[in-house]
Structure formats: C-alpha cells, structure tokens
Amino acid sequence: MANAKDGMNPQLHAAYERWMVSQVKASAGERRQRLKKGLSFSLKQFVARIFWPAVGSFDGWHAEYEVVDFKDGYRYLDLAKPSVAIKICIEVDDKGSHGQQADAYKFSDDRFRQNDLVIDDWKVLRFSLQSIMDQPRRCQQQLMHALAKWGFESDRIVPALLPTEMAIYSFIENRAESFSPAALAKAVGIHRNTAVKHLKSLVEKGKVMPDVGTKTGSPTRRYRCKKGYL
Structure with a gap:
C-alpha cells in the first residue's frame, strides 16, 4: 500500500x-x-x-x-x-x-x-x-x-507528451479561457514559434483544440483545453 x-x-x-x-x-x-x-x-x-x-x-x-x-x-x-x-x-x-x-x-x-x-x-x-x-x-x-x-x-x-507539451497543457488544463500562442509561450518560457509547434502536436494528440471562435480555413490564433479528454 x-x-x-x-x-x-x-x-x-x-x-x-x-x-x-x-x-x-x-x-x-x-x-x-x-x-x-x-x-x-x-x-x-x-x-x-x-x-x-x-x-x-x-x-x-x-x-x-x-x-x-x-x-x-x-x-x-x-x-x-x-x-x-x-x-x-x-x-x-x-x-x-x-x-x-x-x-x-x-x-x-x-x-x-x-x-x-x-x-x-x-x-x-x-x-x-x-x-x-x-x-x-x-x-x-x-x-x-x-x-x-x-x-x-x-x-x-x-500521458505520451513531451516535457514542453506537458508544461503547456498543465498551464491551460484547468482554465476555461482560451490562449494565444504568444501568451502560452510567455507563461511557459519558450519562443512563440516553439509554442505553435507544440500546440499543433497537442491538437493532434487530442489534448487541446483551436478556439471555437476561429473561422474555418483561417489561421488558428487561440487554443483552449479540450474538455473531457483525460
């Protein structure tokens, strides 16, 4: 025990x-x-x-x-x-x-x-x-x-996440609001381009999702935690 x-x-x-x-x-x-x-x-x-x-x-x-x-x-x-x-x-x-x-x-x-x-x-x-x-x-x-x-x-x-992905996900997992790649990069202490790369990977792994306000076909500007995925 x-x-x-x-x-x-x-x-x-x-x-x-x-x-x-x-x-x-x-x-x-x-x-x-x-x-x-x-x-x-x-x-x-x-x-x-x-x-x-x-x-x-x-x-x-x-x-x-x-x-x-x-x-x-x-x-x-x-x-x-x-x-x-x-x-x-x-x-x-x-x-x-x-x-x-x-x-x-x-x-x-x-x-x-x-x-x-x-x-x-x-x-x-x-x-x-x-x-x-x-x-x-x-x-x-x-x-x-x-x-x-x-x-x-x-x-x-x-879960099968890289350390930087874990840092990003840990920051947003209990927050209802969405975040821009720049805001997440600042919070975790990485470059914005690095944040974008890991955010795309997190989307593929089902941990985060593009903000619902993002128009179809337009660049993703904000991300939020994908509720219900554990």
Whole structure:
C-alpha cells in the first residue's frame, strides 16, 4: 500500500519500490547505507508531487548519487541523471539542512558543493520543500522546461507528451479561457514559434483544440483545453 504521508498513488508507489530495490542492489559503502535508510521526507515529496507527474519514469535516474569532490571526498546528490551527453543534478532543500537553521559552516559548504558541481559540468536544479508543497505546478513546469532544453524530450510516459507539451497543457488544463500562442509561450518560457509547434502536436494528440471562435480555413490564433479528454 502507498504511504499517504508520501503522497504516492499505488502506481507510483510500485514503481518507486522497484526503483529503490534496484538502487540498493547497484550501490555499495556509504551510498548503500544511505539508500537502505530510505529517502528523506523532502525528497519523497519531490518525487510524488513534482518528479513523477513531470517525468513519469525513473529510468536513468539515481538517488543519493555518489560523486568525488575536489578534496577527494564524497558528496551525495539527492537525484541525478549522469548521461554521457549531459549530467543533471536535482537538489531538494529544506530549512533544516540548507536554510535559516543551517550554521555558517554548513551554509558555506553547501555553496562550495554546488560550485564544484557546476565546475564539473553538472546542470543543477534546486527546489525548496516549501515550493514543492505550495507551488507544485510551477516546480513541474520548471523541471519539464529544463529537461526539454537539455534534450530529454522522451522521458514522459503517461500521458505520451513531451516535457514542453506537458508544461503547456498543465498551464491551460484547468482554465476555461482560451490562449494565444504568444501568451502560452510567455507563461511557459519558450519562443512563440516553439509554442505553435507544440500546440499543433497537442491538437493532434487530442489534448487541446483551436478556439471555437476561429473561422474555418483561417489561421488558428487561440487554443483552449479540450474538455473531457483525460
């Protein structure tokens, strides 16, 4: 059964358990011990509220990923996708470990940690626990936008939408009004031409529809969510 405190539905819970078993089997030493203790509350909330709705797959992702820092010590990344082409690190910050309650040394060390990752060509995304709990849609959109920009267009499994398409659809799905491609591009943070391309794809996939006010044969100027398609 899924743990209600984790916010995981049965499908996610089953995928998460399989993923964690495989992570433990593939690990050793300190990383293995960390994984056996289980992920933190903050990271589980990120997985349930942000990562799974946005990405829909754990393929290629690692929890408590071990990297060597510039002092020949070890650092552990909350969530990482270390592909050959690009290395992505996602960090979840809570006040206790990264914010007001952290002492001066830990605060400074956390900055050195991120700088080391950037120097080593990691793409770093950071989300606070507060934003995960209070602004999940914005976090999802930012994650999908980053993955799309970095070339990970095919991770999303259900529904079969690209990350940028998911960002557009997430913005309009609960809104009754229609939107122009320019307005959607601004909301999601992409170029208007890119928005037009993805809107056409969303129409083909049955997720959005041209506004009913658009005349037959004329260019589509506005789009809205296609009600009843889930």
